[in-house]
Amino acid sequence: MMKSIVAYRMVNFALTMCLLLVFNGKVLAHGAGDEQIVREKSGPYYVTVWSTSDAGSGDLHFTVAVGDLQENPVLDASVVIKVTPFGSEKAVITQEATTKESANKFRYETDFSSMQTGIYSITLVVSGAAGDGSISFDMEHSYEQYSSSWYMLALLSLIVLGLFGFLLRRKTILNVSTIVH
16 A cells, blocks of 8 residues: 555656646746846846747847845836847847846846847846946857757656556556455
């Protein structure tokens, strides 16, 4: 009986991990990603920037944390991100990052849609009650095109684990009902 319960919990854990792997792009897209800048001073602010490249659409997602010099979060600033192809003077897009649609309301977020892979110069401008600051950095926007075989493998794994869990649960229920009667 105890072995069945342990096996059942292991199957549930494995299914949960499989689901996280299948949906990892969407789970990690907001509030996580590659650190581009960590606690760098930008005028009267400290700024941390994360970016995430979306494999399916080519979207480039930015998450920005802004703090004052005493390291308190700043939530009422204007954060504007300018994305320029490396070596070019022409900006692809200039967009404001906001806390309105962010997963973590202490961070500013925005998405740049359908970006081509390549190296970009990013300029971040922060304006608020304490003043203005800007910071620039270069980054590579790249993403791998996942083949459908990855999704098929994940789906097949989920089906096999689900079937195993169903059969194990059924056996456990039958064993319990036999013991009770």
